[in-house]
Amino acid sequence: MRSIETFMRHHPWSWSFVAAFLTWAATAAYISGTGGLALASTALSFSTFFVMVGIGQMFVITLGPGNVDLSIPSTITLSAVVSMMVMDGSNAMIVPGFLAAILVGTLVGLFNYGLIRVLSIPPIIATMSSSFLVQSSAIALGRGVKIKPPAALEWVATAKLTGVPVLSLGVIALAVCMAILLNRTVYGRSVTAFGQNTRAAGLAGVPIERIRYLTYSLSAVLAAICGVFLAGFSGGSSLNMGEEYLLASIAVVVIGGSSIAGGNSNVPGIFGSALFLFLLVAMLNTFGAAAGLRLILTGLIIVGVVTFAGGRAENR
């Protein structure tokens, strides 16, 4: 018993898996039968999108106070619109569509970084201003456009092998790579060092500006890729498809046990809290809670988790 306690204290991400399991168990017991397994499979499907954007946001938040990417929702929408237009429903165009999406992500990342660097403004303002432009472009391009995703993309985004969503396997692989990137590479260690003490990191020879540029690009590219799969998953792009990902991307990082003050992050927690967030809504749905009540409880749980986890360092 002692060892479990120590393990959880040293691995703050384990809480999110416990919470996810408890909400799943409560719902599964309520619906009984094989519903529980189907629920787990659905949770895996939906949480993949949270994980994709959550990882990018996590790298940005690791950079320290004030670093947060508010342009994720608009990047998701713009990349979904652009990729659907390039693919135009044809399997042969899937690769060019993905390249176009990655180009969108790269440009947004470059623009975000450019604003931060050239105007020397806080990242939150930079990403907010650029999200206005990106969102507008998405609206202007995508108004009235209703293109179905290519069949192969739709299959990848929705198919399940014996109940396990194909896409979630890919995202697990992505999460493993990103965990290695964060913990075992020079880039990842530099991001952490940046978040713990930017000045010290700079003096120790970390190329501060390059790290910052790469991190904002990574976040935008992951959001762009998420946009393509999300369009494949939901049968095309829509203009408000990115909306819920602003809160979700930040919430999964914080609930997952990463420090909002930066410099101390982990990847597994993002997976656990993405599952938890989806299962929580599913649980409230099964218990028949009204939409309003669901929102209130989700909000209170997020506030509760940050209050409980506490912020050590600076605000914001």
Place this chain on the structure above:
Amino acid sequence: MNGLRFFASARFWRGALPALSLTFVLVGVFWLQPRAMSYFGLNLLFNLAVPIALATIAQMFVIAVNDLDLSIGSFVSLVACIGATWLRDTPLLGIAALLGCVAVYAALGALIYIRQLPSIVVTLGMSFVWSGCAVLLLPTPGGSAPDWIRTLVSYKPSYVPMPLLAAVALGLVVHFGLMRTSWGVLMRGVGGNEKAITRAGWSVLKLKMVMYALTAVFGILAGLTLVGLATSADANIALRYTLLSIAGVILGGGEFVGGRISPVGAVLGAMTLTLTASFLSFLRISPDWQIGAQGAVLIIVLALRAIVNRLEARR
């Protein structure tokens, strides 16, 4: 001589930037549509700027203490819903609910200070709570604003249109309160140097609670004005106010840290953003680009400010 030097100083240009950008957009609108240069035209142009300006001032109080409120849009929506339902049907309940909101905001300020929490996460969570309350209260768009609010917001004084009067009054009152009183100095001091305020014997906890409560008060004013203008409400009526209010504060010369804010600038910033949207429609550009244009204005003004700052540093 001193006077001349002031006009050439970076400080002057930084302070004048919000007014200059508003003038610029306003001249553009008048040039495209000279008929807007009338009592009726100005009324129409700036009507919807009043609730946005109030929400911007609300946001400014939080920014002054180095925090950020990502829930102000959903809070204003909730207030609009309360205004269109309880406040009309059972005024006492409505007033109690609004007072309760102020208390919740003050409690949030206390929570954020005591536990040293990141304000963006807490307020992001609260935005769900406010939205949830609004949906419970008004599941479908509807309700109707109390008559006294409608009369108040559609009041037409002679000579000067009401929105302009309201904007001037708002800017001056908050400017006086925050920039010209000793209380204002203390409250800005929380953002500037929290330790100094504590060492001087003041309670930062209480000051933060007051600032958050003031945010709620101005958020409530914004919601009630909005519901008066729109005459009915829905749970999503003001969601875009969150980003608009932050943009307004920044556009008005406020800074993110250090308690550097400008109430007059914030009001001007909110008016500029509202006007940018109308400017586009006068240019016959699709409203799809409205948010984009607001983003562009923000980026241009920030770029100009960066230039001014750099020139100052070079001297």
